[in-house]
Amino acid sequence: MADGYINYDIIIGGGGAAGLSLAYRLANQEFSHLNVLLIEAENDKKNDRTWCSWLPPDRIFDEMALTCFESLEVKDGYETFISNIGPYRYRMIRSSDFYHAVHNRMSESKNVVVLTEKITSESEGKEEVLIQTEHGGKFTTPLYFKSFANHPDLKSARLYVDQHFGGWFVKFKTSVFDPRKALFMDFSIEQGKDVRFMYALPYSPTEALIELAVFSNDIWNTADYDQVLQQYIHQNYSNLDYEIVDTEYGVIPMTDYNFTVHNTSKIIHIGAAGGAIKPSTGFAFSRIQRQCDYIITQLRDGKDIQMSEVFSKRHKLYDKTMLDVILSGRIMGKFVFMDLFRKNKMLDILRFLDEDTSILEELKIMSTCDVGAFGKGFWRSLRT
Ligand SMILES: Cc1cc2nc3c(=O)[nH]c(=O)nc-3n(C[C@H](O)[C@H](O)[C@H](O)COP(=O)(O)OP(=O)(O)OC[C@H]3O[C@@H](n4cnc5c(N)ncnc54)[C@H](O)[C@@H]3O)c2cc1C
The missing domain is CATH 3.50.50.60 (FAD/NAD(P)-binding domain)
Structure with a gap:
């Protein structure tokens, strides 16, 4: 020594x-x-930060959860999908x-x-x-x-995009939330050239974390998130009074x-x-x-x-393919996600993303995707 x-x-x-x-x-x-x-x-x-995960019952750290949701909602202003995800739950x-x-x-x-x-x-x-x-x-x-x-070479990977967030912990004076249901993805906001969605995670009828996530390499100022958050809450919660109890901002890489x-x-x-x-x-x-x-x-x-x-090669390939499709712009990001939730059971998608599916189930999910866009992405991902 x-x-x-x-x-x-x-x-x-x-x-x-x-x-x-x-x-x-x-x-x-x-x-x-x-x-x-x-x-x-x-x-x-x-x-x-706040960590949400969908997972089967009885997992490590359950006793630390602030709340768990039984149902998830995905929407884009035209369509809404709500599903009970049992036996999974979405833990916060x-x-x-x-x-x-x-x-x-x-x-x-x-x-x-x-x-x-x-x-x-x-x-x-x-x-x-x-x-x-x-x-x-x-x-x-x-x-x-x-x-x-x-x-240092992280950003020069073939596929790289930042996912950045800005969120407010809000408290309303009256009940506005159903604490059993999380708004998982709401694409109804202006999309710009990137992928943008809101989510709302209530932990009481009056309190929630409302957050904006953006996939893009231009990191925003906090004022930019705040403006979208303010407008979103105003439009979606009937202009009711609320206070901002806390805030959360962050950036993480999405890459192969x-x-x-x-x-x-x-x-x-x-x-x-x-x-x-x-x-x-x-x-x-x-x-x-x-x-x-x-x-x-x-x-x-x-x-x-x-x-x-630790992570299966098969799922690494699916991840690359999906990221390739999103970054190539062949299909708008919001349509990639909306399409998946429209054509599949929500629990199946969650299990797929959790890398807990069989090849047969994965083929079934893939058959519901846009064959042209995903085929190209799959082929390119296979070769790198
Ligand atoms: C705002 C935000 C929200 C997120 N929400 C979710 C979510 O809902 N669900 C989910 O699955 N994932 C989420 N993530 C992604 C991911 O789960 C987190 O980034 C997670 O915290 C990563 O943990 P980590 O331990 O790898 O890194 P970190 O939490 O960053 O831990 C690294 C630690 O190393 C310490 N450190 C750094 N340099 C040194 C040094 N020189 N010496 C000693 N210590 C050092 C830092 O202080 C830090 O505590 C979120 C990320 C962010 C930023």
């Missing part, structure tokens, strides 16, 4: 959704023989609740230690990774899970970039930095859980960790 360095069996870099999801699993009696260090740059992380977790609960769990564990400091250098030696932090911390580990990265090329046997990228964001939708929280479940299984069985095994 290098002089002056403290060794841990596992170090996790970054304590966001991915780092904490992994630490939560490791802060368990089963792994009490492993000394784990989690290093997070930010002190006292706030409620910086506030990041502040998640950060708090996982930190509690870690503080009760004997094997996971948290350090709030920025990692300033990482270097890979023959046997171990050497990590330094901004106030002089020096650590080594044979296994480093890293959940932040700046991949191969994140796993940055992994070695000792440095493994997880979360958004490790390709957990689904290229065709931008959803990542359940995929992060898949990554963590896979890692835990490999650790338990004493096997190598090959992150390229």
